Amino acid sequence: MSKKVRIPTPLRKLTNNEELVEVNGSTVGEIIAELQTRYPGFQERLLDDKGQIRRFVNVYVNEEDVRFLDNQNTVLKEGDEVSIIPAIAGG
């Protein structure tokens, strides 16, 4: 129990404007599935047809990009925080 997901602005319509959601899943993939059950439409916004995280979506576990970890298989522990962030232009 008790990992948190920070919901980005473009997805808050799905979560009734909730910014921070508590979840139970033990991997990033499980959490996405869990959020899909709770907020239908969530998964298709994050994953492409092949089930991969979309190329303009960045998912972080405690500030580390999951592409530097184990992508959707990244294991989560109690208290971890997951952020979902759209890619941003340069500066």
Add this chain to the structure above:
Amino acid sequence: MDSKTGFMHALKCRECGREYPLTANHVCEYDFGPLEVVYDYDRIKRTLTHAAIESRPKSMWRYRELLPITGEPTVGRQVGFTPLVKADRLAARLGIRELWVKNDTVNYPTLSFKDRVVSVALSRSKELGFKVVACASTGNLANSVAANAASAGLQAYVFIPSDLEQGKVLNSLIYGARVVGIKGHYDEVNRLCAEIAGKFGWAFVNVNMRPYYAEGSKSLGYEIAEQLGWRIPQHTVVPMASGSLLTKVHKAYQELAKLGLVKATPHRMHGAQATGCSPISTAQKAGLDFFKPVKPNTIAKSLAIGTPADGFYALRVMSETGGAADDVTDDEIREGIRLLAECEGIFAETAGGVTVGVAKKLIASGRIPADESAVLCITGHGLKTLDAVAGHVGRAAEIKPSLREFEALTAHDDHPLVNA
């Protein structure tokens, strides 16, 4: 011109094509694809002619119809129209027939191409009623947002990696902006800014204002084509951080062709990165259409974006135009800075060293044929990154105020003696 939308039609997702109203919004809520401004080119064609453009003041706003604001520009009216320099001495050194340098080191007011994007972003922010503007930046954007916000009376917050060059930090502080250094690299600054933008409702120029902001880069391409006598150069070499500039210069050439302002001649777009942060050039060299994010480690801090948001599109543009990409080491970057300075009297920041260094490689390897013509986009001034070259360019000689000492010092110099 329609006062509500100017020459714009809508924002449109580059991935799925869904359209959105012209608000401060950068992401498609269905697939997170970036939103881009769509224009009404038929209407633009009616007023944007060679004669009309050439009759207007020499700034980026002479192409006003192709820039995404609804009224007249209110911030940065003097930005742009920087010199396009025929670089014969550098051409000889690099071994190419014809070479041009688009010199945005002298862009107004903060000496980098970022004044172009900020002029658009802040003019649009004012139209949308924002009072606070902000950005995530590797330095140049921070300088430009701080300066242009000051002149427009807007409050500015700029977020930068805390290890930035001192020059770039001071160059933001001086304008009275709130400067926040984040202990982390740019991608982490970006992540935080995405979260702040979602919460604070400010105009973040490269987050929620990105569709407008990014279009400002096109003016670099319009100017190059006009300054070449209304033609598209055979080769254009562009530094890549997020990859946005390369795609926008290309878009500029395409728009001019579509409007009949230039002939649609073949042109190759080439991308330049630093080896210490080369996700896009690595993918291009491997023939991939996707990149792997990296953790940056390079002196070219203005290009140090490990997760480049427009990397996919930059790869596509290079592939479609037959362009190439390459990357250079820190030493090659310094050598590039020196070459440009010694041959053309232009002192560029590290990104300029990257562009010159990569151009040298592309010419030497024949990817840019020696008998053709190329334009190098030099995007920021060297005075901003003095730390990168300090200790690598020699030292000033020190002597007593004595003619004898001077003669001894220069006895072996190779210089003509007028009265010898």
